[in-house]
Amino acid sequence: MKFLSRIFRRKSCGVCGKKPVKPSYYYNDKDEKIPVCYKCVEYAERRAYQKA
Numbered sequence: 498m499k500f501l502s503r504i505f506r507r508k509s510c511g512v513c514g515k516k517p518v519k520p521s522y523y524y525n526d527k528d529e530k531i532p533v534c535y536k537c538v539e540y541a542e543r544r545a546y547q548k549a
């Protein structure tokens with residue numbers, strides 16, 4: 498289940514957890530590449546995520 502949830506998380510926005518619309522990719526504080534939907538890009542920038 499852990500493996501499955503990891504795959505699921507990769508497909509969803511790393512900020513809001515919803516299916517990302519026009520995602521941009523960022524590295525979060527765990528150095529994981531996460532999709533961030535266009536609505537959450539501002540939040541990702543504020544969290545100082547590195548753009549992938």
Ligand SMILES: [Zn+2]
Pocket residue numbers: 510511512513514515517533534535536537
């Ligand atoms: Zn989002």
